[in-house]
Amino acid sequence: MQNLLDNFVRMDVIVQYAPEIGKGMLLTVMLGTAIIVAGLLLGLVLAGIRLVGLQLLNAPIVIFVDLFRALPPLVVIVIFYFAFPLIGIVLSQFGAVWLALTLKLAAFAEEILFASMMVVGKRQWEAGESSGMSFLQILRYIVVPQALRMSIAPLTSRTIATVKNTALGAVIGLPEMLARAAEVQSAVMNTTPLTMAAVGYLIIFFPLVIGARFIENRYRWAR
Amino acid sequence: MENFFNVDVLRQSVPYLLAGLRVTFLLCLIIIPLGILVGFAIASLYWAGGRGVRGVLIVLIDLARSLPPLVLLIFVYYGLPFMGIELTQLWAVSAALVLNISSFYAEIFRSGFAAIPTGQIEAARASGMSSASILGHIVAPQATRNVLADLVGNTIEVVKSTSLASAVALPELLRQARVVQGLTYNPTPLIAAAAIYLILLWPCVRVLSRLERKEMTSM
Numbered sequence: 001m002q003n004l005l006d007n008f009v010r011m012d013v014i015v016q017y018a019p020e021i022g023k024g025m026l027l028t029v030m031l032g033t034a035i036i037v038a039g040l041l042l043g044l045v046l047a048g049i050r051l052v053g054l055q056l057l058n059a060p061i062v063i064f065v066d067l068f069r070a071l072p073p074l075v076v077i078v079i080f081y082f083a084f085p086l087i088g089i090v091l092s093q094f095g096a097v098w099l100a101l102t103l104k105l106a107a108f109a110e111e112i113l114f115a116s117m118m119v120v121g122k123r124q125w126e127a128g129e130s131s132g133m134s135f136l137q138i139l140r141y142i143v144v145p146q147a148l149r150m151s152i153a154p155l156t157s158r159t160i161a162t163v164k165n166t167a168l169g170a171v172i173g174l175p176e177m178l179a180r181a182a183e184v185q186s187a188v189m190n191t192t193p194l195t196m197a198a199v200g201y202l203i204i205f206f207p208l209v210i211g212a213r214f215i216e217n218r219y220r221w222a223r
Numbered sequence: 224m225e226n227f228f229n230v231d232v233l234r235q236s237v238p239y240l241l242a243g244l245r246v247t248f249l250l251c252l253i254i255i256p257l258g259i260l261v262g263f264a265i266a267s268l269y270w271a272g273g274r275g276v277r278g279v280l281i282v283l284i285d286l287a288r289s290l291p292p293l294v295l296l297i298f299v300y301y302g303l304p305f306m307g308i309e310l311t312q313l314w315a316v317s318a319a320l321v322l323n324i325s326s327f328y329a330e331i332f333r334s335g336f337a338a339i340p341t342g343q344i345e346a347a348r349a350s351g352m353s354s355a356s357i358l359g360h361i362v363a364p365q366a367t368r369n370v371l372a373d374l375v376g377n378t379i380e381v382v383k384s385t386s387l388a389s390a391v392a393l394p395e396l397l398r399q400a401r402v403v404q405g406l407t408y409n410p411t412p413l414i415a416a417a418a419i420y421l422i423l424l425w426p427c428v429r430v431l432s433r434l435e436r437k438e439m440t441s442m
Contacts, residue, residue, distance in 0.1 A: 004306065007305040007306065008302070008305070008306075066425060066428050066429070066432075067421070069379075069424075069428045069431075070379075070420065070421050070424035070425045070427075070428045071383070071417055071420055071421065071424075072383035072384070072385075072386040072397070072420060073383070074386045074387060074389065074390075074397060075386055075397055075413075075416065075417050075420060076417075078397065078401065078413060079410070079413050079414070079417060082401075082404065082410060082413065083226075083227070083404075083410030083413050083414065086226045086227075086409075086410055087226060087227065111432065111435075115432075115435060115436055115439055116439065118436070118439075119439050150439070161380075164290075164291040164292075165291065166291075167291035167293045167294055168291075168293060168387075170293065170297075170390075171293075171389075171390050178291070178293060178294055178297065182297060182301070185301065185302075190305070191298075191301070191302040191305045194294075194297060194298050194301065194302050195298075195302075197294060198290060198294055198298060201289065201290050201291060201294055202286065202289050202290065205288075205289035205290070206285060206286065206289040208289075209285045209288050209289045210285060213281075213285065216334075
């Protein structure tokens, strides 16, 4: 037991490296926030464009969405970081992870939002039009409020899953929480830093997962 | 163009990529059935359990869902040896990913089981069925059909998450692509690997979209 504690929760290691892991945690939170804001916004805009219903605009959106739903995020990150510089697009580690996960979240959000806006039936659109509302007014006052209720549960769980992938930044050397922990671990030859990172991720994500469960129960899609 | 679709490099990388694809398939063959099995078992335990068991299981499921799978993998692969448990890359990846994804499968089955009307269960009980046969004959078959879209979605996520194995140098598809990329100084293998993932998963994503839409409009 003592041996176990020495290897996984050694007090002196915790005290010494808490600031280091804390810096990583800060980066993880910043990156995650940036992804959520940009990804959801882009997803909403794309879903809106797709609602207009022009074939010319829809086809690229559908291809984009499918592409990012089918590709493993790590593959996208690796391509953005290692392959894009060769065609003159140089991204920082932060930029590569941010862009990859933002596009991924946008793809999932578009799909969820568009599907739920489609469910708000044609008749409600017609009712809105016949009472003289514009396209944007119908969206704003009729479609989006209903669609949001329907999509909030899948959207939250998808957002959490995507933000968890910020840990993938460690693979290209982004000094977020996991990368810093792994680095310290190999320096001190002790697993404590990894335990700290795991606890750090729990601190960030456990409340979110519980929150998502609450939302899911509250706005359950009628099954 | 020279860089991204270099035919010579592509030709060179094919044997590597195929070997990688084989490992990816092997990982899927281990992880998907195990994940579904463990998830189903946890959900069954939850379904049959009392308040205490349910509380514990929910906390465990949510803890497992809160950790990024890569964190679990690094922990299992680099941490457990300090406890004297040394796993090969293949089993470390399998253990970490099964731990992670079985919690998602468990949650999917759990919510599916919970949605079966209690009237049906009471009727079955009144006709003398045991809990096990109620679960096996009444609850599970209907629930599985209801949550099919989520199951397919999660399984696609599992296939994608096998690419994490490259982080511990298990020679699966992404790892192999990066190896050839390193040898040739050319990103074509990465693009080829991405194309292979697309060929495998694009049809699945299309099917999933259809299932999801059907589920939403049938509400």
